[in-house]
Amino acid sequence: KRFLESVTQEGVYLKISRPCEFNDPFDCAGTSRGAPTKELVTEIREKHMPGLDLFADNSICKVLAVMLSSRRTFDSAYRVFSASDAKIVGTFEEMLMWAHYGDSFKGIRVAIDVDQVRAKCKRVRYEKVMPCLNLNVVKSLNPFSDNAVRKFLMQCLLTKNVAWRYEKERRIVFDVESPEVKRWTLRDSGAKVDEAMFMWTPDKTVIRQVCIGSEMSRTSEGVNNAVKLLQRLNEHGYNIEGRMAIRGGRYG
16 A cells, blocks of 8 residues: 555655664674774764764764764665565565565565666675774875775675575665655555655656565455556556566466
């Protein structure tokens, strides 16, 4: 139902996440080595996390550690769109993806044309340790290297623990102030039923397929919503394939 409401004449609103919404504390976090200076911490905060409200603390090391390990750091500046690059139709991995991210098979899977967004749709790296910022290298650059810090922050946003590697995830990282980042609120009968979410509206040609979860077909409401969804996509000019997932990982 949420996805149905997100289909508009202007486009399909796809959810993009705040880093604080990720369920693994390894995700969107980092560490550092070397002795930071107050100037370096101020530089990183002002140029790369302008929305971060740091508490007063005499320990620069502690402030930097909080900046790198806290979701507040990344929440202040970035939003993330997640997708899977896995060709896993009918596999055990697909069952996990539907269970974890498809509302227990009652949701929707949207296929996008990665070639159209390849420049900004980056592969996630799966590692055993968090990314580490070498402060001695950064401090040796004069002036402080914006590129070195931003590269490290992007590395944090594009690194997950190896336990998640079956997802074969790709991510698009948006600056929070990007015009591509839109706010959207789901409403039901005029009453607000959800907090405002952050959304991305790609070009209509980017969305190639919509697959309905197998459990949606088990209720009349689910079937009606699926039919309405495909009708609305057609009415708004989407030339995409609609499919229904069948139990066992097959499609109809």
